Amino acid sequence: MLDIKRLESSDSNFWPLMKELLAWDNVSDDSVQSTVKQILADVRREGDKALVKYTNKFDRMNAADMSVLEISPARLQQALDGLPDDQRHALEVSVERVQRYHDKQKMESWSYTESDGTLLGQQVTALDRVGLYVPGGQAAYPSSVLMNAIPAKVAGVKELIMVVPTPDGQINELVFAAAAITGVDKVFSVGGAQAVAALAYGTESVPQVDKIVGPGNIYVATAKGMVFGTVGIDMIAGPSEILVICDGKTDPDWIAMDLFSQAEHDEDAQPILISPDAAFLDKVQASIERLLGEMERKDIIRVSLNERAAIIHVKDMDEAIEVCNYIAPEHLELSVDEPQSFLPKIRHAGAIFMGRYTAEALGDYCAGPNHVLPTSRTARFSSALGVYDFQKRSSLIMCSEDGASELGKIASVMARGEGLTAHARSAEYRIKSSD
Known part of the structure; x- marks a missing residue:
């Protein structure tokens, strides 16, 4: 039996009903928070040992060590090569279209030189290493691999580390194939808060990343929120x-x-x-x-x-x-x-x-x-994930002698107005004497 809400914008209580309709509390409860906090602490302290322990516990695996949980490039390529023709074609077309779109988003460095010789600009660089969380098991989404890996690669990220749970050893060949075709560098069959912890803090086997992207359940979302600051994250969805x-x-x-x-x-x-x-x-x-x-x-x-x-x-x-x-x-x-x-x-x-x-x-x-x-x-x-989420911007400033002198006068006044004498004197040293 269906009972879909019907709302009339002309009703006097329409906007309060809209607010109620859209209300969503995605904050995890105390039990989830406590569990995730413990997992993060254990993985941070014990590294691979804790990662294997929690993977065996929550994903019903029987891994002796991390060597069992790292997926080789050959295995990823095997998944790609073994796809039925229609799936291989669909994957290739999707990759081409997603890459073509994201190629247009890439930011470039720029600078300009003022009349006195002062150079100002912006240097754009890619993140060094990014962690990609991909849901696994029955809720396996190869499209998530494409949408996260492709903009990272277009941005110029040097290394992409993917984690994907394989509960009960259940593998989605399309997910592995998507990792192969997008050039993911390392793949580990781990998931949950323990995988987020491994990416955020690094273990003996899993490299520490600079940013974690990709969707997950409430434990994954909670873990991403807790490690934010140690690493960047895309969003809490x-x-x-x-x-x-x-x-x-x-x-x-x-x-x-x-x-x-x-x-x-x-x-x-x-x-x-x-x-x-x-x-x-x-x-x-x-x-x-x-x-x-x-x-x-x-x-x-x-x-x-x-x-x-x-x-x-x-x-x-x-x-x-x-x-x-x-x-x-x-x-x-x-x-x-x-x-x-x-x-x-x-x-x-x-x-x-x-x-x-x-x-x-x-x-x-x-x-x-x-x-x-x-x-x-x-x-x-906020906006859709894109290439710009995997790039950083550094401001460029190079003053000429004349530029430093003129800007120093302005900076001196501003700094002394804020009571920051060292700031002022640092700028004043560069002011040319008027002889």
């Missing part, structure tokens, strides 16, 4: 989201399936549909009821729809965009005529899929843009 804005002219079955495409991720995923056409919303509801039984993951979809979904009726498309900007969705589908005309009004969205033919699912795999996107309204202040 919440459940997947999709917002579809439709003018009522798209096939309702298409829209229903687009909503399913996110709901099937997990029970906490949030699919939302907005339209000014009330009759169309009823048609989509009927499509949902009729199509749900065909879905392999119908039980997961049903919980998502009942617990977190919403169908929202608005007075017009302007109000639909207003609600959209409040939601700040991870994925936004504009299933409307002339979707590009709406872009100037959309301020907050992780990725925007325009037109009736652009299913969000294309962006998950092969369109080109990154599918690692801000969730839980964080698109208000």
